[in-house]
Amino acid sequence: MGAAIPSFGQSDCARLIEATSSGELKTMEKFFDKGVSPNCVYQVKNGPRTALNAAARENQVEAAKLLLSAGAKVDLKAKGDATPLIAAARNGHTEVAMLLLNNGAKASRNVSGNGNALIAAAKAGDYELAKALIDKGAKVNSNVPRDGTPLLAAVNGGNTDIVKLFLAEGANPNRSSDGDGSPLIMAVKKGNLSMVDYLIAEGADVNKAVDGDASPLIMAAKKGNTGIIDLLIKEGADVNQEVPGDETPLIAAAWNGHLEAVKTLIAAGADVNYFTREKGEIRSPLKMAKKEGHKAVVAYLNQQGAK
Template sequence: MGNSLGCSASGERLVSAARDGDLVEARMLLEFNPSLAKYSTFRGLNSPLHFAAAKGHNEIVTLLLENGADVNLRNYCGQTALMQACRYGHWEVVQTLLIFRSVVTRADYLTGRTALHFAAVGGHVRCIRLLVADFIPSAPYEVITGVGSKSSSDSSLDRRHDHALTKFINKPADGGITALHMAALNGYFDCVQLLLDLGANISAVTFQYGTSANLIGAGSTPLHYAACGGNLKCCQMLLARGASRLTLNCNGWLPYDVAKIWRRRCLESLLNPNSELSLPVFPLSNYLSLPLMSILNIARESGLQSLIAVDDIDLCAVCLERACSVASEGCGHELCIQCALYLCSTSNTSSEIVGLPDRRSAGIEWLLYRQRSSAL
């Protein structure tokens, strides 16, 4: 790829600034030559955007995108900045990239992994929730969980409109491994719970062919992978949602056999085909209640730049510095777009509670956001 847009030395300086988080240097270079935002280094064929996203330097990511960096640019492996941010769990960077319309469904060239796979393998549940934000309508907590609804058709998770979501969640990477396989293997309970609630196929099996080394065996289900990983709660969750103890993989192994081979003795009684152990009752993931679609769309329409506060415009109820641009339905608090984005991506209760949490403890995550026309 190289660099045809400007001085190579300046481009390498921008790469260094993006990698090291030097916002002052990056801003100075881009003011001198905005086209440097599209520079790709000769060594790793990564753009400054890739480096900033991988390191979690959100302000530099925003600066590069505002100066024309291609949010969907691929590196030599076919990876986008979104994949890099998800790999390392930088959810604020993921949020920014999504506001600039990064494509979540792209897969890399080497392993066929999407950003969802990278987030799942690292257990970055907030990144997973952000990646599916455009598939799930924002709704109050009661609607998300079905509390108080007249029928299942009233739920915002109704499967009438989420064929695209189901296809995305169940997209196999190299060897047929799905995001659910990865999360189950590594014992990330919150990720397993959220993926199942989003429609992950609990019976998906890895391919009988492929280039990935598969020590568990081809034809393995997420329960086989969870058995290898050894996390009790992940196995309980999968079984509670309908996973079968009796599925054989291509090695002729049951999940019970995998647990024995990998010496996961704490799982043997649970995974025994004749087990009569009772299973816990797991609620829906509380990450579903975050109203991300609403707030991301508002940010796309109004931009990330907050309004300058003046006497006739109210200050944000959170930061008390920037002008309000959105208001919450329910409590009526008015917020700037940046604080609303932060709260919508961070407020949640523990997903491991048995039973539904009290609405008061859910805080701001059950609120809807609307644009304040008077402030725009």
């Protein structure tokens, strides 16, 4: 028969995790001597937790080293929780993350609801870790449900250096994700003109529409960002592009009351009488501006011959 597995209460596991979170190495060693497993899982209000995950969250480098030397599984995650590597990356704890990587943590592991380590590093703006993860096999074009892609995360955070890194490593500038749109649409949402310019230069499609997120020009029109509108038009965006459920750029600008955007679009050739049908309702720039009470926009559209 094999050796008996030491028994211990959940309270012991909880106290080990607490000691780990505080970096109390001697206390941790006492629990190991007592037979508490470094891989024990403790149930808390927000879900189950492990000691190595706690070390990663709290940036306890020495505690993480002690756990690993005691036999902690480097990729162990409790149900519904992130892996230690993702937890470290998410919190910007580069040293812990590098320790985990160097002890065999899987750089490319995806966890639904928690993304992956590369997405987390991109969100945290951690260039050093992002580069190390790619070197260890993390995929720059990974797409995790509800968490998007690494490039989207970097664009969302305005982390230009990481965006450049991902594109240099082969990230697709046109890859979209449900709920987050495309990298270019994300940059437009954020009002980041220089990012928009850079993405276009790297091959982003100015007319690529995404379900539920319009197109880059329609998004810019919704936001009323004339600088981005000008750039997109200069780069070939269609001023009369219709996207089901998101209208046209001019309808979007008029509907949201952005007079300068309306002027810019009309000057670029937008049709003031172009209308769409949505669930039986006719929508035109003039009708939607009137509906929302945007008097200045209504007056200008009338001057331009809107009906």
